[in-house]
Amino acid sequence: MLRQDSNDDTEDVSLFDADDEMSRRPKRSKIKHPIASFFHLFFRVSAIIVYLLCELFSNSYIACMVTIILLLSCDFWAVKNVTGRLMVGLRWWNQVDDDGKSHWVFEARKAQGKKATSEAESRIFWLGLIACPLLWVIFAFSALFSFKVKWLAIVIMGVALQGANLYGYIRCKVGSRKNLTSVATSYLGRQLLRQTVAKEDQAVS
Template structure:
């Protein structure tokens, strides 16, 4: 019996210590809406892939153009109605006033003090990366089509740029403001830990 007692002299570890260790460790980015995240990138990336590989699979310019426009239209609808709302808490709509002028109305979800983490950082990065990187690619495609004198493809690329960027100046300024705040927050957070 004495030998068993000497073997049982192991250190007891509290379960609460384990909880403290996990709270001090940085949390892995969590994607709360994987389907929305997938479709946020799916339509955008699919339109780019169709543009790049269209001539290999189809000789019909019209079929390629219609496919790209449909994919980008689905992307606009998904971002406006689903992914923007779920992933980063944005919503917007078009309002036509009495004079017939079109106005875009933008809103963002206000986080209450109880729910400071309403938006997942991983989803936020996916959303803004997709929202910024894909239009940049379309602009690159526009210059490529222009300099290679592919006039019919230039029309498709211009439609791609317009459908991706369009006249959403308020959305662009919102994205710039948000990304600036994220950068500032990360910078100040890194300075506090070092």
């Protein structure tokens, strides 16, 4: 079953629900979608490697730029349309209604039985989704401060495409009515309550 989250109808889901679910269900560490997991990292990591090493193997800026843009575009499409849905049960897109108004839609599939997402796949998904945009941000500052203006356009595209997927999936997971501060505060409160109860149980026993 899918939970739909748009600008008009939103249901909040905590980014840290996986920790609570682990205490209620057995761990699922098996990778159920190895091909999707591979391509989730392949295109984005390849784009970073080409950016770092292209000047060592080619003097053609155009060839390097086209290769990186193709890899970034393939990564954006694959993560947005395939890997997010298979690996973590999330998807987002934009749709236009009959009145011509644009709506952003964010959905999250509720874990049910065998359809529950794999813990290992979830870690791979979020690690790749968060780490790579951060690297592109670092590359942006590096290109700016080293006056490599010709690379700045490529780096900005990397930040924009991978940052868009990161933002979209965080919206899918968290929901639009909660900001990350309130989610983190709620999570820390639950963890503190759990530790307090555990200490009381140990003292009684």
